[in-house]
Amino acid sequence: MSWQIDVGLEVHVELNTASKIFCSCSTAFGAGPNSLCCPVCTGHPGALPVFNKKVLEYAVRTGLALGCEIADITFFDRKNYFYPDQPRGYQISQLYATVCRGGGLEIDGPGGSRLIPLIELHMEDDAGKLVYGENGELYIDYNRSGVPLLEIVTAPELHSDWEVSAFLEELIGVLRAIGVSDCRMQEGSMRVDVNLSVRRKGESLGTRTEMKNLSSLRSVRQAIRYESKRQIEILESGGNIENETRRWDEDRGISLPMRAKEEKEDYRYFPDPDLPPVKISRELLETQRGLIPELPRAKRRRYMRDFMLPEQDCRTLTADISVAKLFEETVSLGIPPLEASKWICGDYLRLMKEGAGEHMTAEKLARIITMVSEGMLTRANGRQVLEALFYTQGDPDKYAEEKGLFRIDDRNAVEKAVREIMENFPVQVEECRAGKQKLMDFLMGQVMRKLEGRGDPSLIMSLLNNAIFQDKQ
Ligand SMILES: [Zn+2]
Structure with missing residues (x-):
């Protein structure tokens, strides 16, 4: 019997605005516990939220980049539940008039490209963070409380672990390119909920489980493989899948039941009376549209077409906008694309990942590549010049001269x-x-x-x- 896996994602992305969504507290990461909060973001009774317009701008920009329909008027709803990291007793989210609807994101795979449809994008505030002490005591850090989140909800139309991975990588590329989030999963600025069900080919959609807060692409892939296998085994032995929320245990590589899945009714959503509806003007729409640069996939395809580079090189070069810029500038200085790509995808990115200061301009890189291709420097010595000038300011010719690196052709x-x-x-x-x-x-x-x-x-x-x-x- 052949099985089909259906996955829908809820991707929570922290927007990188300077201040929180409903107050002026800073969103900086890594500050001392509870140093960046006020009565609004810690949910004191009577404290009134004021909507940060930057959040709306970022949400609209994202919606436009993902081909969504943007609402004329959007408003916030209270999602009621109690949890210590949410002292207000409700999260401020959106249900009835979300900021964006529809849209999709195209991914490329071995079988060609496919548009993954989106259901909606909505804005909400993040909760605080529970921190466990050495002796099991529980602390709460409210710095994260009120950090703006954009939740991107896909249709259940992803069908394998690699497809989900490809979708998330593409999405991260878009969000970084338009400058709304750094999507650092290890710092929690992007978290993924995976809704997964399985069905026999030809049947209708099966009962799903939800795995919450996955924080790396690797755990997402592992969780999908594990959970689909678990569900198939239950169904093949005649059992039923419970509609439940499960926790992914990263260390053990298994999913565990957490609680029965809540339905929307359980949260008793209603429009937040503290926050008036927000009108999205044509002007705001056009301004945001103008801020969207060429997106990674389009750039990648252009590189493949115009520079005749292998797809993997194009992916690497377009994953970071500053890298793509350096590549294009280097090529415009007359360096053959393949040569520029080799240097950038190899030594340059290695140095960049090591995270040191960066002083490499396209002019310097082009000069080093030229010195090597003209035989003035060996490849190894060229690499030495690149490394040295990556960390300090300097001129490639001068540096090679001073260090006696020029090739001896006497x-x-x-x-x-x-x-x-x-x-x-x-x-x-x-x-x-x-x-x-x-x-x-x-x-x-x-x-x-x-x-x-x-x-x-x-x-x-x-x-x-x-x-x-x-x-x-
Ligand atoms: Zn605050």
Whole structure:
């Protein structure tokens, strides 16, 4: 019997506005516990929320980038529940008039591209954070309380772990490109709820379970594999799937029942009387539309078409807008695209990931690549220049000059080194003459070492060959 997996996602994205959604407290990450709160974001009775317009702008920009229909008027609803991280007794969210509806995001896979439809985007406030002490005591940090969230809800039309992964990667790319969130899953600025059900091919949608707050792409993939297998096993042995919320235990790699799934009615949603409806003007819409740059997928396809680069290179180059910019500028300075891509996807990104200061401009990078391709520097020395100038300001030519990195093409100097090595290793030279080809590499290495890595390999090879084989005859 063949099974189909149906996954719908609720992606919670922290918007990177400077202040919270309903008060002016800072949204900075990593400050001392409870240092960034006020009566509004800690839910004191009588404290009145005031909507941060930046949140609306970011939500609308996201909606436009994802092809959603943007509401003319949107308002907030109270989602009632009690939990210590939500002292107000309700979350301020949206149900009846969400900011955006519909839309979709196209993903590319081995079977071609596919549009994953979205149901809606809504704005809400984040809750505080529970922190467990060493002896099991419970603390609550309200700094995160009131940080603006955008929840992106997809239709249950993702059908495998890799498809979900591809969707999330594409989404992260879009959100970063339009500048609304940094989507750092490890810092919790993006969290994913996975709604999953399985059905036999041809049947209607099965009963779903929900796994909450997955915080890495890896756990999302693992959770989908585990949960679909669990559900299929239950159904194949004649059981039923409970409609429930489950917790994903990352350490053990299993999902555990948490509570019966609440329905919308359980939250007794109603419009928040403290917050008036918000009208979305044409002007705001057009301003936000104008702030959307070329999106990663379009950029990727343009790179594949115009620069004839492999898809993986295009993905790597377009994943970060600053990297894409450096690549395009380097190419515009006359560096062949494939060459620029090799340097950027390799050494440049490695250095960037190490996280040090960055002083590399397209001009410098182009100069280093040119010096290597014209033979002034060996590839290894070119890499050394790149590394050095990545950390400090400086000029590639000056640096190479000062460090004595330029290639030695003075024939006399190379000949002298070859002679010295022949004298120092007479046994190896003899064995090489007798046919031990491997020793040629050894002797070559010794000459290169003598020249401090700056010799021209083809010149060394030809002089060494002459010296060993022809001079003798
Ligand atoms: Zn506050």
